[in-house]
Amino acid sequence: MNAPSAASPSASGQVVTRFAPSPTGFLHIGGARTALFNWLYARGRGGKFVLRIEDTDRARSTPEATAAILSGLTWLGLDWDGEAISQFERADRHAEVAHDMLARGHAYKCFASQDEIEAFREAARAEKRSTLFQSPWRDADPASHPDAPYVVRLKAPRDGETVIDDKVQGRVVIRNDQLDDMVCLRSDGTPTYMLAVVVDDHDMGVTHVIRGDDHLNNAARQIQVYLAMGWDVPVFAHIPLIHGEDGKKLSKRHGALGVEDYQRMGYPAAAIRNYLTRLGWSHGDDEFFTDAQALDWFDLTGIGRAPARLDLKKLDHLTAQHFSVMDDAAVLHELQEYLAATGAAALNPAQLDGMFRSMPQLKEKARNFTQILERGHFVLTMRPLEPDAKAAKALNNVSRGILSELTPHLQNASWVRETLETLVSEFAAHRELGLGKIAQPLRAALAGRMVSPSVFDMMIVLGRDETLARLAEAVARHDD
Secondary structure, eight states: OOOOOOOOTTSSOOOEEEEOOOSSSSOBHHHHHHHHHHHHHHHTTTOEEEEEEOOOOTTTOOHHHHHHHHHHHHHHTOOOSSOOEESGGGHHHHHHHHHHHHHHTSEEEEOOOHHHHHHHHHHHHHTTSOOSOOOTTTTOOGGGOOSSOOEEEEOOOOSSEEEEEETTTEEEEEEGGGOOOOEEEOTTSOBOHHHHHHHHHHHTTOOEEEEEGGGHHHHHHHHHHHHHHTOOOOEEEEEOOEEOTTSSBOOGGGSOOBHHHHHHTTOOHHHHHHHHHHSSBOSTTOOOOOHHHHHHHOOGGGBOSSOEEOOHHHHHHHHHHHHHHSOHHHHHHHHHHHHHHTTOOOOOHHHHHHHHHHHHHHTTTOOSHHHHHHHTHHHHOOSSOOOOHHHHHHSOHHHHHHHHHHHHHHHTSOOSHHHHHHHHHHHHHHTTOOHHHHHHHHHHHHHSSSOOSOHHHHHHHHHHHHHHHHHHHHHTOOOO
16 A cells, blocks of 8 residues: 655645545445445546545554455445555644644644543533633643654634534534644554644545534534645535434444455345445436436435435345346356355356356346346255255146146257247147146256246256257155
């Protein structure tokens, strides 16, 4: 991860957004939506989308978590510009800015101990006044500075107000007497998160900060750093968090939380992108839309202020719609990625061929890859078939007798779907049977399952020889 060179956010006039996760765990679904919103806003305007890994918490940050975040973004199709930036590796640059603010008179050295700070707050609580620490070192003569450890504090304004013209939350006004002189450098010389974020956003040329509304209060404090350094303040858009179906903040009790969980549940990336885009943002009444439409339509004004609720039933519905318009080869490719993600065995060439030729039927109304695999079981299995309980029940003495009578009619038939369908229908009429009385045992014999594509579609994919072999095998079965 390389450090970016300093650049003015407004120098090129190009929109630059960022996603800045902490590598302390998996890519949360809420974080994925934040990344998606940033990606859509930048890409839809010909701008840049950059990635920063905020790995300053060395105790909790892990390479594995970083890898999981990058993998999750890649699976979602959210490409970023340049290399991912490590915040930790930029500590020297952050300290440089803190010392620059000292030189400008916008920061000061504070020698107050933790005991002194706590004593100040206890007295404030007793006197029922603000507990925001007011350092006695704010305006102290440098000549009075002791030879002792110190922190560098921002000299925040005491009068007036700070206004955040937020593109989602509207005009947010914070009284400056509610702002503290936040610590920018700790006593060991390491930068704080609040400083590092601002410096990194500036140096990376970020023009629009789109993030969760839990950071809204931070914005007022971070703006002071921009002003102290004479930097352009970016456009802020603080988006509501995602809640569960019960209206409460997402937690483990709501099920899957990480992006990788949704991949392992069998959702295609396009459906997740569509669903997450619609989760808290709207374009009229449109629910289903393509990536091209999302890039064209997405704007900050469409983001609502209320928390969005996770609704997996809606995700299932969107998934079915996406499968219906996806190219068969694309579905098969992502199916293979799904198998790899779940640790399942890869498909062999014959299975891949059969799945591809069956895909128009397999993906119809499917809500996940698990359903596609279940419907495609007939091409994934080899003789001898092991019918499941329902299929075995359908292959009773009577139905096996029917299949035995049908088989000779198929041996010399023209192997095209329409001919096969006509032949079986005429056979059923001759026997004075409903088509279902023949289709059910046929399905059981060919698939070993009662969930499958049409029996005629299966016969075409399997071919004459394999179809007849499976029928012969089914006829030869004995009831247990």
